[in-house]
Amino acid sequence: MPPSPSPPRPARRTPENARKKAYKEQTDVTNGRRRREAQLLQLRKSRREDTLSKRRRDDASSPSTEPESDIGPARPESDRPSSSDPPPLACATDADSNKLLGIINGLKSENISLQLEATTKIRKILSVDGNSLAEEVITADVVARLVELLSSKKNPRGPQLQVEAAWALTNITAGTSEHTEVVTNAGAVPKLVKLLESPRSDVREQAMWALGNVAAESQRCRELIIDHGGLVQLLSQFNEHAKVSNLRMATWTLSNLCFGKLPSKSQTKAVLQILQQLLNSIDEKILSDTCWAVSYLCNHGTDEIQMVIESQICCRLVKLLMHSSPKVVTPVILALANVSAADDCQVQFLIDSGILQCLLKLLTRNYQKCIKNQACRTVSNICAGTTAQIQAIIDAKMVPLLIQLSQHGETDIKKEAIWAIANATSGGSPDQIRSLVGDGCIIALCNALVLSDADLLYACLNGLESILKVGEMEKMKDEAGANPYAVLMEECGGLDKLENLQGFNNDAIFEKTIKLLESYWVEEGSEFEVPKEPSTDDT
Amino acid sequence: MAMEITQALLAAQSPDTQTRTAAEASLKQFQEQNLPQFLLSLSVELSNEQKPPESRRLAGIILKNSLDAKDSARKEYLTQQWVSVDPSIKFQIKESLLRTLGSSAAEARHTSSQVIAKVASIEIPRKEWQDLIGKLLGNVTQTFAPGFLKQATLEALGYVCEEVAPQDLEQDQVNAILTAVVQGMTSAEPNSDVRLAAIRALYNALDFAQQNFENQVERNFIMKVVCETAVSKESAEIRQAAFECLVAIASIYYDYLEPYMQTLFNLTAEAVRGDEEQVALQAIEFWSTLAEEEMERQDDCVALDELNSPVLHFHFIDKALESLVPMLLETLLKQEEDQDQDDTVWNLSMAGGTCLGLVSKTVGDKVVPLVMPFVERNIAKADWHSREAATFAFGSILEGPSVEKLSPLARSGFEFLLSAMKDQNSHVRDTTAWTLGRVFELVHRPASGDPIVNEKNLPGIMTVLLESIRDVPNVAEKVCGALYFLAQGYEDAGPASKALTPYYESIIAALLSTADRVDVSNVRLRASAYETLNEVVRCSYAPETLNTTAQLLQEIIRRVIQTVELQVVSSDDKEKQSDLQALLCGVLQVIIQKLGSSEGKSVILQAADQMMMVFLRVFGCRSSTVHEEAMLAIGALAYVTGADFAKYMSEFYRFLEMGLTNFEEYQVCSISVGVVGDICRALDDKILPYCDGIMTILLKDLSNAMLNRSVKPPIFSCFGDIALAIGEKFDKYLIYAAPMMQSASEMCMHLDTTDDDMVEYINQLRRGIFEAYSGMLQGFKNSNSEIMIPYARSLVQFIEAVFKDNISDDLVTKAAVAALGDVADALGGGIKVLLANSSFYNELLSECLLSEDYTLKETAEWAHTLIQHALQS
16 A cells, blocks of 8 residues: 655644754845845845935935934043953952952953953953952942053053053943042043043043033033043144044034033134034034034023024024924024024024924924924914014014914924914014914914913913003004903803913912903903003003 | 447557557547546446456546646546536446446556545535435445445545545534444454454544544544544554554644553554554654644744633643653664665654644753763763764754753853764765754854854864864765855844854855765755855955955856856756856845945946846746846845836846736736846836836736736736836826726635735735835825826725725734825825725724834824825815
């Protein structure tokens, strides 16, 4: 009888062939073709999405990158991506402690090979997150010795030792504030600054990295660096011979130094001169850090903002709002939001640079919340300007958008939109107010009367007051002789909300509320039949 | 006619071509002229004991092939053809088949049992031939039935069970079958052929036995008989078949196994230690299957939340571990000489090691202390069997246990492994190289604080590997694997991947000369060498390896040209040429992607002309696989060259067209469609001159019923790519493309959503359609968006339908929301009319705004703002 070939059922059991394949299998090696295809598919998918999101954001010029969500203070850089080889120890045991002793002996030796080996080992121990040995390494002794090694004698391997020592210090300064303090107390800063003069770019780069970490720590640390001439040395790194990696590092370190107020105007000017050049860089990392530096400077006060404007970079900044990377757009909009809070002349400069069209795009297109929020804040600052500036907002057709955002936007964006509307109505000319009312500002402001932010409430009341005043002028045209805007307020429930505000626990708001009620509405039981004339002397 | 068909059937097997062709033609003519008579004659031929065995055999085969085919369309055709045959003729055929089960010719019985099952597979689901089971059972239960009739009938029952689905048989039929089959297995049955047929039939009937296994009494009985059969003294074949049943039971009826586990352990252990190899192999297979089943259940336990019915998991492997592992370790010592040089060998040590690997994956750390003493005891013994077994055991447990548990072991054994690469026995070297590869793959973590491979031991490792790659082919192949995983460890390791830079050149040189080896009898070594080369290039530290990679690029180009110039005579030559070209084009793709994304871009740009020339010459050799690999590489190249790719289009277009129209080899078509997208993104509107041709073919492909459906979603996405590239110029294709999109989206509504594969397909198709709409809307946005107005309504309806039927995955939903935003973006206030009477979009958006998928949420926010803006404008 021939053997009956009952074919195995793959669903139920693994046929011998499949089992045989599992014998000493090296699957990846044989699936190369499928993997290559998958890689290309992935590439294709992300390119397609890039192309689409570029279009969706209108006409940005280069492919976008992943958004970065942090806005804000100096970002201490953590250590280098882990090295090719290990720190010899993973967790502290007695044996490990002995080895540690060996390393420290090497560090203290006078033989440069031993020093180098020990420094490298320490650097590696430090570059592993959560290494229990790290704490044991960061002692005053060891750090002091590392600082000494920064200025090692002339020796062919000297620069290598300097890099390793600076690298180890970089890793320490990426840790806690206490760790950084050990480093600064050991006198590392002047020696690191000195290293910026080294003829070797790898030494300079590592020193900048360490200084950047120190600068991120505190204002005191930043002043320490500047006092030792660090800023001047850093600015001299920007020259036509510098490598891109050096420029990136220098820009990052500079941005960290700018996080605090610089001691003198001349320093700010010198920094701005460099930043102005860097703003034309095509390297996204450099561009991003440059913009951060500018945005920090704009944080320090109107003097700095004035200098920023004088350095004539605002025009470039406005253009950068349309950059495709959120890493650039985020600091730029932060900087411009600060500039827009300055005086009317400075704001006019922004409008003349075409900022409104850019803001409109930021607000309507696919941008992150934090960017939209700052864009909206910028708009509200502009709305607080002159009537000409308010007119520019109206002409840019921004009002309907603001009203929509004030109703449906995210909480923060919503508030900024209400600020914008309140500012525009408070400061607008009668014609402008009529146009604003036509777009629906009354409802927007009335809806805002339930908020708990007293400053914002007061601004809304101011805006409503201006509107009602214009309404009094309209009264003449009205057959019934009523203030049409007061009527609108009543119809949208604004009057009820206004009456509720009498219970709001804030004197200024209480007084303003009473004033509005008394001026435009007959109080119940009042003997007056007609509303009072609005008083004109207390705007 | 009866006489004639015998002659024709015999002549069709004649060695003389002319006779054979003539006979085949006359059979075909008969078949076409009168199919029912033709089938009847075949069945008569098969059942006629007077006819020669050769004509009966062919009659059976033709009959079987007239009922079933692998291709599903053909199978459906044959089914319809059988159904439409006159019932009285079908009756005669079936009677004659049943009669043949009692034939004295074994081959005729066997063939007829198979044909019966094929007829059953058509008729039983249609509730026809309902007396078949009864008739078959009648044969078996007749007291005086001859053994060979019982044997053939049981075989037929087994095949029927295999062909029909459980729901097509009534429970009482199932009960009767099981009773008859189990009866045939017991020692009461004197004929061992019958017992073998019975146990094999049970194997096929197990799927039907759900209810019987749920019943404790019946279950006990079935298990008892199977276990008894597993130790039956008669023949190894019977015991093997019984163990095959146990393997199947372990996987189908795991939930009921617990009471029998002690018995089963004893049975399998005895078989592994004392029975013939074919039985012992199945006994090991039992444990391998159990381990896989438990791993699956572990995954399910993790995947299901606690509210769902808990998955039963008895941890059988874990509980048996202390006895199971020693049993498996013993098998490792039973290697055969040269087993690694022969791909057809499958023996106890191979099965045992593979099982040990599965056990290790199932229980993790616990396996380590049970295996390590064996390793230490045997690794240095004089007998190579011991050394190999120790190494194989160690290599087998590297997956499953934690890296923390393994790294000290790997670390302390590392030097030994390296020295074992010089063992005098090639089998030991083979296993050692494989084990080193596993250490690199599973235990080596370059990015961790304390990697096993470090600057101290790397030089030694490289010396050994580069020397051993020249070893015999099977060892060399494993060494390639080791290099592959060593390199892969440095993927994304940043500057850590510098570690391999000093060896980069020598690794490449070694791999290239390995690929050139003349002693390579099988093609695997060459493929491994090139795939390893790819991995080494891909994971290298680009800033330091740029020049060497650039040189490699030239070398590979040279090699491709060599293949084109090869003398190709036979089809074998052709296949070799095409396989080699596929490997080389693969290397080119990897180099293009590696250098194209770094400072090496200029290298690729400089060599682009050369490469395109090479690809075109490869296309000139015409072979589908090369076609695919070269296409893939061209797609990668287009991204690097950008708009400069335009200069190649006039020559390349011919081949692109060839790829796009190759619907028989649908992968070629699919890859070509993808490359169109790549080129669109590279060329933008410079692709315009070719769009007429491309669009015509793509539209034809879409309406081609023979084209594999998996190509259709990418074609729709490709419409979007083209529209984005050429913008308003897409207008002339819109009237053709849009109706295709509409009808495909409607077709989705009528597909079977209970079938998981179908749901997956619907999702892909929808995503493709949405991408097409998005590309068009964004393409027309700035110039001629009104042109989309007539199609926007059906898009909105499509989005609504997709939203409401709830089978979409997140990617589809995201594509739908994005398309909705694109409508608002492109048409602005124009959407007021479209959304006037619907509210679904608000629900859709608010649902997505709550999504945990960040990108979906972001897309929804974007769409929401645009829609609000558009509605208020």
